[in-house]
Amino acid sequence: MLITESVNVIWKxxxxxxxxxxxxxxxxxxxxxxxxxxxVTIEPDIKYIRDALQIGVKYRIPVYDSLFLAQSQxxxxxxxxxxAKQAAIAKKLHIPVEMM
Numbered sequence: 181m182l183i184t185e186s187v188n189v190i191w192k193x194x195x196x197x198x199x200x201x202x203x204x205x206x207x208x209x210x211x212x213x214x215x216x217x218x219x220v221t222i223e224p225d226i227k228y229i230r231d232a233l234q235i236g237v238k239y240r241i242p243v244y245d246s247l248f249l250a251q252s253q254x255x256x257x258x259x260x261x262x263x264a265k266q267a268a269i270a271k272k273l274h275i276p277v278e279m280m
Contacts, residue, residue, distance in 0.1 A: 182222060183211075183215070183222065187208065187211075190207045190211070191204060193207065223251065227251075227254075228251050228254060229243070229247070229250075231253065231254070232246040232247040232249070232250040233246070235249050235250055235273070239269045241265065241269065245263065245266055248266070249270055249273060249275060252270065252275045253275050257276075258275075258276040258277065258278050259276070259277045259278070260277075260278045260280060261277065261278075261279065261280065262279070264279070267279055
């Protein structure tokens with residue numbers, strides 16, 4: 181899901197009036213390097229889906245968003261997000277959060 185979410189952010193930037201497809205592809209290439217250098221670890225969603233469902237139901241947010249919370253909670257890591265609602269829920273779950 182991280183890859184899809186990241187590429188969607190790249191797409192949002194690439195379609196802006198002052199951007200280009202070339203910029204989007206350059207950003208994507210940089211992201212690929214991060215994954216291939218193991219700077220970012222990709223894990224299967226299934227590892228966290230049950231916890232994500234519980235979080236989603238309890239806080240009325242999509243599983244899509246709660247997966248990041250469940251993964252951060254599992255690894256005891258800081259959640260980095262631009263989503264204020266997700267950050268507020270992270271705090272309720274005692275997950276350290278960094279707003280971008």
